Amino acid sequence: MRSRALTCVALLTGLAVLGGTASAAPASPEAFGTAGRFDRPHSGFAPQWTKLRDGSPEQVGLDRAPIDAAWNQLRAWTEKQGTANPLYAGAVGVLVHDGVVVSKGALGHALRYADDKGTELPKDKWVPMGADTIFDMASISKLFTSVVVMQQVERGKIDLDRTVASYLPAYAANGKEGIKVRQLLTHTTGMQPFIPLWRDWPDKPSRIKAALESKLQQPPGTGYIYSDLNLITLAVLAEQVAGAPLDVLVRKGVTDPLGMTDTGYNPPKEKLHRVAATEFAVVPPRGMVRGEVHDENAWSLGGVAGHAGIFSTARDMAVFGQMVLNGGSYGGKRVLRPDTLRDMTVNYIPQFAPNQRGLGFELNQHWYMDGLAGQRTAGHTGFTGTSLVIDPTSRSVAVLLTNRVHPTRTWGSNNPARRAFARGLAQAMGVRPVQGPDAWYSGAPDARDATLTTPALPGAKVATFDVFVDTEPKLDKLTVEASVDGGTSWQPVPLRTGGRGAPEGPQEALSGSGHRSWWTVLADLPEAKDVTLRWRYSTDAQSSGRGVYLDGIRVWGPTGLVLDGEREPRRLTADGWRTARH
Structure with missing residues (x-):
């Protein structure tokens, strides 16, 4: 338990672990222009001379x-x-x-x-x-x-x-x-x-x-x-x-x-x-x-x-x-x-x-x-x-x-x-991917589940990814679920997050709006020979948000990577998700 907790801390601070590196932190707001960017929030008023x-x-x-x-x-x-x-x-x-x-x-x-x-x-x-x-x-x-x-x-x-x-x-x-x-x-x-x-x-x-x-x-x-x-x-x-x-x-x-x-x-x-x-x-x-x-x-x-x-x-x-x-x-x-x-x-x-x-x-x-x-x-x-x-x-x-x-x-x-x-x-408005040219995106309509699923992964222990969440708080949720029986049954896995506005402590699901920033996430997986993962974005009957982005998906075993979503996106099965560069 202690080694797994230390792994979580290391990943969330961007340190090298488990034979790889955690996702890079997003660039500062000053690194890109802010016009047209949903993920580059302004903190103050517009210039007072701004006229339509x-x-x-x-x-x-x-x-x-x-x-x-x-x-x-x-x-x-x-x-x-x-x-x-x-x-x-x-x-x-x-x-x-x-x-x-x-x-x-x-x-x-x-x-x-x-x-x-x-x-x-x-x-x-x-x-x-x-x-x-x-x-x-x-x-x-x-x-x-x-x-x-x-x-x-x-x-x-x-x-x-x-x-x-x-x-x-x-x-x-x-x-x-x-x-x-x-x-x-x-x-x-x-x-x-x-x-x-x-x-x-x-x-x-x-x-x-x-x-x-x-x-x-x-x-x-x-x-x-x-x-x-x-x-x-x-x-x-x-x-x-x-x-x-x-x-x-x-x-x-x-x-x-x-x-x-x-x-x-x-x-x-x-x-x-x-x-x-x-x-x-x-x-x-x-x-x-x-x-x-x-x-x-x-x-x-x-x-x-x-x-x-x-x-x-x-x-x-x-x-x-x-x-x-x-x-x-x-x-x-x-x-x-x-x-x-x-x-x-x-x-x-x-x-x-x-x-x-x-x-x-x-x-x-x-x-x-x-x-x-x-x-x-x-x-x-x-x-x-x-x-x-x-x-x-x-x-x-x-x-x-x-x-x-x-x-x-x-x-x-x-x-x-x-x-x-x-x-x-x-x-x-755009949301710039953290890694590579694109990210997985879901703006699922009301009363819909969108899933992004891995194949069965032998020896999987930990998953890491970057997420941009802008949803109706508490009602529209992103859950990471694991199956140890080939997808017959699923259970949520605890998530630990880091980044501006990220919730503290283990989370069963992620939701919320207003922070408009990418979070780095670690998911601690159940002990099993083979583990299948899915990211499930669920919406209620009305209201929504900007949607959810996933990037830098990686799953780790004791000796290193067992899935690299950046290099192997075709290994992920998407229902209600699509790759997006915006």
């Missing part, structure tokens, strides 16, 4: 094929699949990498249906999506409210650690007197998610009063409850301390400085022809909602609310995302200080995993960020079918705007499209 410019995937070292595949999926989802309804009537998307708009497009229709039953309008009444189509952003509006609040923090008018009631005395009702402003931003107030302000109160003053005085669902600080009431409260607080309405604060503090000319509340009539329709509302009886905010509570508050109400285009939202990557500035205009943006993208609620929240931003959510997810990846979604993903580690932005509630919210979720779009950009 149109280009191509190839200009920044990306592989076009995964992006094209994502667009093909998005296009298919605009139409019925058999008897199933479309995921959405139409979509507009923008992908940004290293300041370059590498892909953009518009699919389907901004207006297609006449009622909530899905009756189609005559085709000459359909309105196609365009690059400049304006969408109801729904809860992405919360990011604009959060930015306005943090601007007031920078000016010393709001203290995140003061109680909300010290600014808004009415908020103290129903046991909320101790809740801090920071808890509103992180959704840890314990407030209930929603109350029907539009239905149960007659006018805006009574609705605001009801939101402030709302009862708690659970004690503050004891859990995470995503609540529109938190952001309604934050907007009222910002208006109180700044002495101006929310729409003015957003316009003067965010959209005007950033040149987001199509972003704001209550789109003017002259832009109505560019606005995507949302739902045919029966209760309340609003008919086909187009050009007014879809959210009923925001509608009842005049279209301007902390939780919903913003309309925008994909290009404008890409500018917002680049502002975040730049540390708070864009086009020579600073919206927030870098330290403020850094604070906004720290996870303040690790105790409430898998929920991860900064100050306003959602963080590291595979259910829509997919392959772009990581500890620093920030974003938000909107109920109407919108999503924004901002990945500082690769300096990338993915904006996907759909009208998935047109004609009705009951047709389902567009989360598969959100994931596919983010995954396309992630897989377009």
Whole structure:
């Protein structure tokens, strides 16, 4: 046992052992360019002068094929699949990498249906999506409210650690007197998610009063409850301390400085022809909602609310995302200080995993960020079918705007499209093999096992390999399994890993995201005359990551190598794996 432990230590530190050498450590980030590289993460903000410019995937070292595949999926989802309804009537998307708009497009229709039953309008009444189509952003509006609040923090008018009631005395009702402003931003107030302000109160003053005085669902600080009431409260607080309405604060503090000319509340009539329709509302009886905010509570508050109400285009939202990557500035205009943006993208609620929240931003959510997810990846979604993903580690932005509630919210979720779009950009970025010109790669689809299997290896004792793992944590796993009966039965073997972000101690499986680095791995094999090995990558029913790479596979016996995967790749049987140089 002691000699085997020493072997593990030696291999993981790159020392010569068992008649060979361990895999070479990956080159430093400075050894190669970082553009187009998923495995060369950035640690800081992009240069503050970075401004969006149109280009191509190839200009920044990306592989076009995964992006094209994502667009093909998005296009298919605009139409019925058999008897199933479309995921959405139409979509507009923008992908940004290293300041370059590498892909953009518009699919389907901004207006297609006449009622909530899905009756189609005559085709000459359909309105196609365009690059400049304006969408109801729904809860992405919360990011604009959060930015306005943090601007007031920078000016010393709001203290995140003061109680909300010290600014808004009415908020103290129903046991909320101790809740801090920071808890509103992180959704840890314990407030209930929603109350029907539009239905149960007659006018805006009574609705605001009801939101402030709302009862708690659970004690503050004891859990995470995503609540529109938190952001309604934050907007009222910002208006109180700044002495101006929310729409003015957003316009003067965010959209005007950033040149987001199509972003704001209550789109003017002259832009109505560019606005995507949302739902045919029966209760309340609003008919086909187009050009007014879809959210009923925001509608009842005049279209301007902390939780919903913003309309925008994909290009404008890409500018917002680049502002975040730049540390708070864009086009020579600073919206927030870098330290403020850094604070906004720290996870303040690790105790409430898998929920991860900064100050306003959602963080590291595979259910829509997919392959772009990581500890620093920030974003938000909107109920109407919108999503924004901002990945500082690769300096990338993915904006996907759909009208998935047109004609009705009951047709389902567009989360598969959100994931596919983010995954396309992630897989377009390269991962450089550690040894030789290529590595084994699996980006297995949902609910699939991919296996890479050796023949029976006489005298096998130890396996070593390099691995790059970017998966949905804990749910999508790479397991190394051994069989001593010719493949009839399999058992996992313990793994020891080394490298940035590698787990400590013996592991039965490897998973996770965010570290974006190669690990060196040792697998201690069972005692047997012949041992067959397989690397099994298993995915669950939804969400994914960039995928898994294997390189430098070697299996050792007492006298040296019994398998060299670099020199003998044909001895490995691949199902769901392929060799890749990217």
